[in-house]
């Protein structure tokens with residue numbers, strides 16, 4: 224029999240709060256950020272980081288802008304202890320950065336923790352014990368008083384050791400671990416007891432960190448818990464309320480955001496969300512969410528690729544290609560209508576206007592991505608994507624009527640090839656189908672003259688021998704068209720014409736795009752040359768070459 228049975232679970236019991244205010248709040252300033260990559264992230268790895276990896280990660284965190292960094296659990300492992308000693312002894316911590324260390328509320332561990340911090344300029348000592356009903360009853364086998372006593376004794380011990388080292392600027396932090404599984408009134412009671420020991424003031428605050436150690440409910444219920452806690456806790460103006468959310472229900476960021484609206488001041492999390500089980504809340508996502516609303520996140524993710532590279536190499540974990548903001552595919556549109564909209568919006572977007580591009584919540588360039596990656600062409604793509612790629616890569620600003628012609632050719636190729644088409648392949652298809660001015664006939668020398676009308680005499684080279692054509696018309700193009708019509712006994716009418724200077728890969732070249740109706744059928748020709756007249760007449764020749772080749776093939780068949 225399957226054990227898949229929802230009746231074995233109980234719903235979360237929400238806190239009873241009246242007149243909640245958090246739904247009307249908005250996030251307008253960045254919280255105090257604290258990274259827990261080197262502790263919570265590290266303790267969740269198959270292979271915990273080496274000292275060298277921790278050093279590299281620490282440097283990244285400082286460069287990104289964190290001012291509070293939990294660097295390890297020094298009483299738990301020699302490696303963590305040594306890393307903290309290296310930070311202190313080698314003076315690796317910038318003056319405005321607090322290193323933070325975690326310890327259980329046990330005297331021998333607290334003592335060892337302080338040993339590791341000897342000589343630190345600034346440090347946060349973070350002590351925790353679990354307060355949830357489940358852990359009280361089954362892990363600690365203690366009543367509420369017993370649990371509160373662990374917290375109080377731990378807080379006293381932390382304070383006593385700090386007093387022996389006045390050379391360090393200490394900040395105390397307490398976490399009622401498993402806060403979300405704790406009756407909120409009891410969490411307040413335990414935190415109040417810790418606050419009584421530490422006696423914080425508005426000038427010298429302590430941190431009370433409320434962890435969703437396991438995420439057990441919807442973010443709105445979590446926000447209720449935070450607002451309730453903030454209303455009830457002692458000396459609210461003397462404490463920094465911090466949140467530490469995990470992602471068990473996939474809502475770690477949402478919970479932290481609503482918790483911030485509910486009154487929290489500080490957010491703990493990790494870069495790209497590594498951490499126990501489904502991970503800690505992702506600081507990149509939350510900070511970039513603020514950024515995309517015009518709020519300064521006070522963290523700088525301009526070099527997102529460095530963030531990804533360091534996180535991946537230190538954690539050995541891949542970054543999902545669709546990870547918010549950071550994933551390699553998050554700014555990529557494959558589908559035709561998205562590509563079309565992005566291309567149009569990007570053409571309107573200027574640096575002096577607020578960002579307003581469909582399907583792109585932020586400008587990819589802000590985090591070191593380029594527009595080249597934005598549109599990738601596969602069988603789901605439309606003309607906009609193809610045109611975008613050719614313009615970005617090769618400076619070819621295809622007129623709309625030619626985009627319509629090229630798109631199905633590219634799509635057919637993609638269906639046969641079965642994947643993403645590179646810009647080089649699109650250019651090859653474009654050249655093969657439209658830039659056909661060299662065979663069977665190529666333009667040799669030509670001469671233009673003008674009396675009443677324009678006239679042209681041109682030599683056309685062919686593998687079987689050269690021919691000379693001559694024609695008149697209103698303008699060079701019209702004269703050349705009439706010359707070709709007469710030579711090949713066809714009727715050529717120019718239906719569409721467009722030209723532009725080439726800006727990519729060439730100094731002074733021009734490109735001409737022509738659509739001609741030849742004996743009732745539509746042909747598209749493109750040519751590039753140093754001057755626009757040569758480019759234009761070769762574009763006409765390209766259309767005629769297609770017609771001549773088609774007729775030859777029909778005759779052979």
Ligand SMILES: CC(=O)SCCNC(=O)CCNC(=O)[C@H](O)C(C)(C)COP(=O)(O)OP(=O)(O)OC[C@H]1O[C@@H](n2cnc3c(N)ncnc32)[C@H](O)[C@@H]1OP(=O)(O)O
Nearest residue numbers: 266296298299326327328329351352353362363373400436
């Ligand atoms: C939610 C979180 O992420 S919390 C952080 C978790 N991180 C880690 O645990 C990583 C590092 N930890 C370790 O390496 C080990 O736990 C150590 C070295 C710190 C301690 O190891 P041990 O001494 O073997 O103790 P262990 O962690 O297994 O805990 C067992 C005892 O400590 C008690 N304990 C656990 N947590 C705490 C705490 N926060 N405060 C006080 N006592 C605690 C337990 O009740 C248990 O007591 P018992 O032996 O009387 O039954």
Ligand SMILES: CC(C)C(=O)C(=O)O
Nearest residue numbers: 351398400401434436
């Ligand atoms: C130590 C605490 C803050 C923790 O990591 C958690 O509860 O998830």
Ligand SMILES: [Mg+2]
Nearest residue numbers: 263436467499
């Ligand atoms: Mg945690």
